[in-house]
Amino acid sequence: MNDAPSDEDPTDTLDARYFDGRSSRPHGVQLRMTRDGLCVAPLPSSGRASPPVAPFAPFTVSPDQVRWPERTRHGGRLAQLPEGASLQALDVVRWDAWVARHGGHAESRVVRAQQSWRGVAAALVLLLAAIACMYQWGLPVVARGVTALVPLKVDVLIGAKALASLDDSLLQPSELPVAEQERLRRRFTQMVAQAHPEGAAPWNLQFRKGRDRRLGPNALALPGGTMVLTDELVRLLPGDDDAVLGVLAHEFGHVRLRHAMRQLVQASAVGFGVSVAFGDYGTLIGTAPVLLATLGYSRDAEREADEESVRLMRAASLSPRAMVGFFEAIEGWRGAQRRTGQDDSVIGMAFASHPATAERIAFFKAAAE
Incomplete structure (x- = not known):
């Protein structure tokens, strides 16, 4: 001065x-x-x-x-x-x-914009667009990175708790003949070995029957490699093992790519970030089964799992067209459920809870040519 x-x-x-x-x-x-x-x-x-x-x-x-x-x-x-x-x-x-x-x-331009309702409106639109872009593209990328940092043992613990929760509420022991279960398990083991001779992600196939109509013909992949196949799905496709194996191959795609864990990370990004930072997954393991019941896979995740299904089916010399027959059968079942007022599937990540889009049907048709 x-x-x-x-x-x-x-x-x-x-x-x-x-x-x-x-x-x-x-x-x-x-x-x-x-x-x-x-x-x-x-x-x-x-x-x-x-x-x-x-x-x-x-x-x-x-x-x-x-x-x-x-x-x-x-x-x-x-x-x-x-x-x-x-x-x-x-x-x-x-x-x-x-x-x-x-x-x-x-x-500055920012100050001048703050004095104008047009400037404020434009800023709000840009903010909403940025949030939407982050949710659509940024969060999945972050979730993929965070999932890679989560030990596989956490997947196994969450999967075990989720299966126990389902057994207590929606599932009961399978009534399929043991010989039929073993035939499907043996054929699917061969499919995975043929597609991944170098070794594949660990998996465990479980057969269950639904306690009521809510789950119906379905299959789902839990964190840690557990795949659940319902009796109702096998009976929906009598004598069509190829379609059943195609569904299992799709679920194996979710297992191999850890889609369930990625969805959990996206749904509770902050909680997973804290757990990764401090190495304490206790709270997340306790709450994950509830989240899994409500989450659904993204279209990208479904597309990746469909690609894995085609890969395994081709490795086993099976036609991907079998999946078209499955989609037609499941849509027929869903239509019957709607007509009787019983369309109340409750598991967001279950396979049959996702509509068979024309895009997915076209994908399997093209893969069969």
């Missing part, structure tokens, strides 16, 4: 409060813009109403040492000076006009 130089326009002044940065006592001051910068002088003690006046020597502050506040629709104005000193506006309207007239603070 320098001693005040000569005035350029002694009549163009602005009254303000000055705080010296050493005490909370305000000083009434008069501001003038000079050739050398901002001149701060004690407010003349004429009869006008003003803040308390404390005489001190006028000084000048270089323009690059004054931090002018942004203009806002509401709120006061406080300019920052060196050594913790500051200037406070008495009249916001006069302050803004005086600062603009003297070019004391060039407003």
